[in-house]
Amino acid sequence: xxxxxxxxxxxxxxxxxxxxxxxxxxxxxxxxxxxxxxxxxxxxxxxxxxxxxxxxxxxxxxxxxxxxxxxxxxxxxxxxxxxxxxxxxxxxxxxxxxxxxxxxxxxxxxxxxxxxxxxxxxxxxxxxxxxxxxxxxxxxxxxxxxxxxxxxxxxxxxxxxxxxxxxxxxxxxxxxxxxxxxxxxxxxxxxxxxxxxxxxxxxxxxxxxxxxxxxxxxxxxxxxxxxxxxxxxxxxxxxxxxxxxxxxxxxxxxxxxxxxxxxxxxxxxxxxxxxxxxxxxxxxxxxxxxxxxxxxxxxxxxxxxxxxxxxxxxxxxxxxxxxxxxxxxxxxxxxxxxxxxxxxxxxxxxxxxxxxxxxxxxxxxxxxxxxxxxxxxxxxxxxxxxxxxxxxxxxxxxxxxxxxxxxxxxxxxxxxxxxxxxxxxxxxxxxxxxxxxxxxxxxxxxxxxxxxxxxxxxxxxxxxxxxxxxxxxxxxxxxxxxx
Numbered sequence: 325x326x327x328x329x330x331x332x333x334x335x336x337x338x339x340x341x342x343x344x345x346x347x348x349x350x351x352x353x354x355x356x357x358x359x360x361x362x363x364x365x366x367x368x369x370x371x372x373x374x375x376x377x378x379x380x381x382x383x384x385x386x387x388x389x390x391x392x393x394x395x396x397x398x399x400x401x402x403x404x405x406x407x408x409x410x411x412x413x414x415x416x417x418x419x420x421x422x423x424x425x426x427x428x429x430x431x432x433x434x435x436x437x438x439x440x441x442x443x444x445x446x447x448x449x450x451x452x453x454x455x456x457x458x459x460x461x462x463x464x465x466x467x468x469x470x471x472x473x474x475x476x477x478x479x480x481x482x483x484x485x486x487x488x489x490x491x492x493x494x495x496x497x498x499x500x501x502x503x504x505x506x507x508x509x510x511x512x513x514x515x516x517x518x519x520x521x522x523x524x525x526x527x528x529x530x531x532x533x534x535x536x537x538x539x540x541x542x543x544x545x546x547x548x549x550x551x552x553x554x555x556x557x558x559x560x561x562x563x564x565x566x567x568x569x570x571x572x573x574x575x576x577x578x579x580x581x582x583x584x585x586x587x588x589x590x591x592x593x594x595x596x597x598x599x600x601x602x603x604x605x606x607x608x609x610x611x612x613x614x615x616x617x618x619x620x621x622x623x624x625x626x627x628x629x630x631x632x633x634x635x636x637x638x639x640x641x642x643x644x645x646x647x648x649x650x651x652x653x654x655x656x657x658x659x660x661x662x663x664x665x666x667x668x669x670x671x672x673x674x675x676x677x678x679x680x681x682x683x684x685x686x687x688x689x690x691x692x693x694x695x696x697x698x699x700x701x702x703x704x705x706x707x708x709x710x711x712x713x714x715x716x717x718x719x720x721x722x723x724x725x726x727x728x729x730x731x732x733x734x735x736x737x738x739x740x741x742x743x744x745x746x747x748x749x750x751x752x753x754x755x756x757x758x759x760x761x762x763x764x765x766x767x768x769x770x771x772x773x774x775x776x777x778x779x780x781x782x783x784x785x786x787x788x789x790x791x792x793x794x795x796x797x798x799x800x801x802x803x804x805x806x807x
Contacts (some may be wrong), residue, residue: 353427353686356767357504366391367459370440376453379445385457386440392461394435394804395762398427398443399456407447409727412438418778421727422755424480424670425454426677432762432801435461438564462766466805468690470771471798472635472660473498474554477506477518478535480544480769486720486777487540490784497795500601501777502635502660503541504554506534507592510563511575513585514594515555518690524560538596550599552633555589559604564707569607577620584621586627593632600633600657611646618652625655633657635698642684643690650691657696660773661687664702665743671708672750674701680760698773699764701757703780703794705734707747712740716779717751723794727755754797761801772798 337704354360370387377383396410405425409418420433441459445452473495479486480503486495497503508516508525516525517532526532542551557576565572576585589601601624608614625634637660642648653659663683664674672678680699688694705715713734720733730750737745752760761772774780774795781792790796 337711337805346616352475353399355430356685356688357691358768359460359462359766363460363462365458366461367391367457367481370457372454372457375455376451377445378451379448380586381445383443383445383454384440385443387438387459387679388439390439391459392435392437393459394433395462395766396420396431396433396441397456397458397460398425398429398431398454400429401453401455403427404448404450404452405445406449408443408445411425411442411444412436413440413442415517418444418757421725422676422759423727423729424672424675424677426675428681429676430681430759430766432462432759432804436806456559459525462762463807466802466806468770469765469802469805470500470658470698470746470796471675471802472500472502472503472658472771473774474504474776474796475541475787476504476776476778477533477537479776480541481520481533482536484537484778485782486544488782490786490789491782493786493789494780494793494795495541496549497793497799498549498774499771500543500550500552500599500633501541501545502552502773503538503601504552504604504776505556506532506537507553508556508559508563508586509572509576510557510565511567511572511581511582513576513581513583513588515588516559516563519562525559526735542596550633551596552600552602552635553592553596553598554602554604554637555592558607569605570609573605573608574613574616577616580625580741582620586624588626590627590629593629598632598773600635601628602635602637604637605661606637608642608647613644614649617799618655620650621655622652635660637662643687643692653692653696658693658697658698658770661700662775663700664775665706667706667710671710671748673706674750675709675729675755676754676759676763680763684764684769693769695770697764697769698771699760699769700773700775701760701794701798702752703774703776705731705749705751707737707745707749709745709747711745711747713737713745713749715749715751717753717794718779718781720749720751721753722788724753726753728753731758734782752794754792754794757794757797758801761798762805765802765805774798
């Protein structure tokens with residue numbers, strides 16, 4: 325899902341979309357009405373006694389009364405702050421922290437009672453200034469919130485990360501799991517199954533990793549967790565074909581091939597008693613390809629048995645007038661928005677401001693029903709220069725503070741091309757994962773999506789799992805918004 329090679333026309337489309345969005349007011353940094361219309365800003369009558377300074381200085385905001393709150397909005401003029409901690413009154417222990425404030429930062433935590441807060445800026449790129457602060461006591465917003473965890477075939481095959489002792493703690497935090505990289509299709513609509521070794525597939529299901537891996541997954545999550553399977557069309561080796569992913573999708577989703585593909589997907593659902601089908605189609609570059617895909621989704625939806633799910637992983641840039649027209653996506657039960665690998669000016673691929681706040685704002689402006697959105701949360705790192713390296717969060721977890729989102733843990737790494745690199749790696753730690761989940765809940769998104777569960781921190785030590793697991797952080801965030 326992450327190793328995307330965007331074609332030139334896709335980049336052009338993205339630039340056009342950004343321009344359109346900015347003309348529509350992409351600098352709006354106000355709290356969404358889904359929050360501000362329902363909950364009182366408890367800080368409305370307060371004021372800053374100090375609001376700016378340099379690295380090492382603090383801002384102090386007095387509420388004018390004692391309040392209890394579990395969400396804090398900070399707004400910065402510019403983007404200088406790179407690490408901060410927040411304290412209640414004169415407390416010596418912070419109750420919250422993060423890296424960047426930027427135009428809008430929505431932090432969430434266990435309820436705090438205080439008459440003032442002190443924001444200590446531990447690191448900055450120069451002089452900084454806060455221009456706004458809001459406080460809310462949020463609850464009752466998490467009804468039917470989805471947690472879709474992608475699970476790779478490799479992670480549930482014998483020896484995979486999700487076969488380790490303690491992995492059930494992570495798996496059972498999901499409401500849905502999406503099994504990926506095990507099932508593929510060719511241009512004729514026939515299904516293929518991944519072999520144990522390498523990127524090669526076969527029509528012989530018995531020789532693949534699918535039966536053992538998928539059956540293990542279904543037994544591990546139990547009956548309360550829905551299981552869908554992503555079918556991919558991006559492999560040539562083993563199919564006897566030589567198509568691009570776009571060509572294969574267009575051929576397989578048209579005419580007799582489309583009918584054959586649907587027949588085979590229905591048989592797959594019945595064979596494994598699946599709860600639905602998902603697609604991860606990141607490569608269309610022509611408007612005609614978007615039309616073919618959406619037309620096929622509509623046809624498949626009509627053919628699916630009652631109650632079976634149809635979902636797709638889509639990037640924000642793919643939604644527009646010449647791409648995925650918003651109303652055509654209504655056929656999907658959920659849209660897994662890939663809110664990562666979205667590098668900002670600092671090289672952070674999944675910051676709160678860029679990949680959560682602005683992303684959901686953009687989707688809503690485009691006419692997407694946020695209730696259909698599963699906001700993507702990365703359980704992996706990317707180097708600040710965008711190098712082709714993906715580091716597992718689980719490997720670095722114990723070296724990180726709760727509110728850290730970047731790490732030098734990976735040191736010198738080897739990219740996909742075998743080249744050595746040593747850039748700073750950005751990832752999402754426990755704190756920001758909790759923040760993004762709470763924000764998604766509070767502004768009306770339908771759920772979150774994880775890429776992928778096998779890269780989470782996994783341990784048979786219950787205390788460590790409780791402290792470091794990102795799936796655990798998501799569960800806690802949902803519970804905080806349930807009461």
